[in-house]
Amino acid sequence: MLPNFRRSETDPSRSQTTASIAETSTTPSFQPRPYLTVPRGETPRSVSVIGTDLTIAGNLICKGEVQVDGIIDGDIQGSNVVVGESATVTGSISAEEVVVRGHVVGSVHSRRVMLQTTSQVEGDIFHQSLSIEQGAMFEGKSRRTNDDPRTLLAKSEPIGFVLPPRLPELPN
Secondary structure, eight states: OOEEEEEEEOOOOHHHHHHHHHHHHOOOOOOOOGGGSOOOOOEEEEEEETTTTTTSSOEEEOSSSEESSSSESSSEEEEEEEOHHHHHEEEEEEEEEEEEEEEEEEEEEEEEEEOOOOOOSSEEEEEEEEEEEEEEEEEEEEEEEOOOHHHHHHHHHHSSOOOOOOOOOOOO
């Protein structure tokens, strides 16, 4: 049998201490916070997917992650861009991180660029960190920069269509 560890209530020093604590504290020492002030974690961002049967002719701007498996004829801006194996992107890509598994024709401006085995890139890459796996095809210039490569895109290359300068009108 197990011994009984319960103290008897006849111990005078124990009962006085318990009574004095109960009498002096009218409010509990721990105050729970209201439900609305509980800090919330960052809301999970969804992944936007361009499927294999989708073709986009125009620029794509996304605040979150973009998974491209289709064809895009235009520029892409996002926080994370993944170009899938069956994807073709004709235009520049500007993102925090770019992973290329498919075909890209155009410049890439990103802090971190990963060219995986199945990738084909024809264009310049402006980066802070670049990794190229064995078997990846890359034709162009690689430019490492200490500045944010995405800001270089805004300074050097306009995105979209630019009108030619107007010719002076001839007198009649």
